[in-house]
Amino acid sequence: MTNPLAINSLSAKHRLVMSLSAMSTLGNSLLRRLPVTGPIRILLAGMAAGGALTVSALAPALAFDFVGGPPPQMNTSGMVSDKVGDLPVRWNTGGAVWSTNQSAMNTFFGSGSITDRGLEGGLYRSGWTSEEVRQGMTKTYSVDLMGVSRFLYSDAGVKFLKNQTTSYFPYWGMTSTSVQALRSAIMADAADGQISSATIMAKLPTNMRLADTCGTYTGAQNVCDQGACKPGTGQCTSLFSWYVFLPACIQANQVLEPVAQARPAQPMPQQPVRGLW
Numbered sequence: 001m002t003n004p005l006a007i008n009s010l011s012a013k014h015r016l017v018m019s020l021s022a023m024s025t026l027g028n029s030l031l032r033r034l035p036v037t038g039p040i041r042i043l044l045a046g047m048a049a050g051g052a053l054t055v056s057a058l059a060p061a062l063a064f065d066f067v068g069g070p071p072p073q074m075n076t077s078g079m080v081s082d083k084v085g086d087l088p089v090r091w092n093t094g095g096a097v098w099s100t101n102q103s104a105m106n107t108f109f110g111s112g113s114i115t116d117r118g119l120e121g122g123l124y125r126s127g128w129t130s131e132e133v134r135q136g137m138t139k140t141y142s143v144d145l146m147g148v149s150r151f152l153y154s155d156a157g158v159k160f161l162k163n164q165t166t167s168y169f170p171y172w173g174m175t176s177t178s179v180q181a182l183r184s185a186i187m188a189d190a191a192d193g194q195i196s197s198a199t200i201m202a203k204l205p206t207n208m209r210l211a212d213t214c215g216t217y218t219g220a221q222n223v224c225d226q227g228a229c230k231p232g233t234g235q236c237t238s239l240f241s242w243y244v245f246l247p248a249c250i251q252a253n254q255v256l257e258p259v260a261q262a263r264p265a266q267p268m269p270q271q272p273v274r275g276l277w
Contacts, residue, residue, distance in 0.1 A: 088201045089239065090171055090209040091118045102202060109138050109198045126241050127234030136244035137197035147254035148190045152183045160253065164224065164246070167217045168239060171207045181206050186250060195250060197243040210239050224249035 090099045104116035112134055114120050123130045151157045158179055165178035173181070185203040189195045212219030221242035228245070229235035 087171075087207040088204055089118065089122065089168075090207065091122065092209050092211045092213060099207075105198070105201060109134060122238070122240055125234045126238040127230065127236070128241060128244070133240045133244060137201075137240070139247070140194045140196045141247045141251040142193060143190050143195050143251050143254055144256055145187075145190045145193065147256040148195075148250060149187065150255035151250075151253045152186060154255070157183075157253070160249075163222050164242070166222055167212065167219050168208060168210050168221055168242070171209045173206070174211075177206075181208070190250075195247045197247055200246065201243065 086102050087099045088102055088105060091097065098118035098121075100116045100118040100122070104119055107113050107115055108119060108130075112131065114123065114130065123133055126133055128136070152161065161179040161182050162175075165175065165182055169175050169178035170181050181204065184205045185200050186195065188203040188205075189199045210219055211217035220237035221239055223229055223236050223238075223242045223245055225236065225241070225245045229241060235241045
């Protein structure tokens with residue numbers, strides 16, 4: 001299903017393209033039907049050619065204008081699809097750009113097989129062995145949905161989410177929607193009282209990118225590792241290391257209500273025994 005936010009963001013440009021297409025069609029139609037010559041013919045020819053060329057030039061830009069994720073992907077039938085949420089990582093690091101889809105991640109989590117070059121590179125840079133990443137990302141943690149909600153919607157929780165998405169965020173909305181995207185995935189995963197890195201990733205509502213571009217984004221994540229990573233290695237900055245530690249941080253920061261303590265029973269006041277009369 002097409003992301004409604006994507007439709008809203010594209011509507012103005014789509015209207016522009018439709019207008020340009022109509023201008024091109026009108027120009028061609030008038031050229032064929034009217035016996036015009038000279039400057040008028042040149043004007044109509046310009047309308048036809050100009051509209052067509054502008055639409056052609058805008059097409060690549062429109063492909064990138066999806067709030068939910070990267071440009072439309074070609075599926076196996078050769079048709080363009082704008083399905084969002086199926087690309088948990090678009091590696092945008094330096095000169096390398098590659099999208100790793102959820103299917104490749106599921107295969108890795110299930111069997112350990114690495115079938116995607118972006119996944120292979122990410123594991124290599126993680127600072128851990130691929131099996132350590134696999135075990136870490138499939139480990140489950142018990143949480144309380146309301147406790148997770150209280151934390152993620154608090155000021156401290158919003159600050160945490162911003163800190164956790166410094167270079168990893170929705171493909172199009174980027175940091176302006178990163179808090180909502182990550183919080184949505186965590187909340188959806190916590191609904192059954194269990195969370196893991198793998199299932200948080202699978203619940204992402206949009207396609208995500210890991211950005212390292214022009215010094216604005218470094219590609220490094222603020223790994224919530226509780227001092228467990230090895231300084232100077234990918235364990236402290238890599239995306240997969242960040243994923244490994246994320247559920248434990250959520251579990252540790254959930255805000256649980258104190259358990260109500262039963263009040264000690266109070267002795268009954270001594271009353272003189274009275275008869276029934």
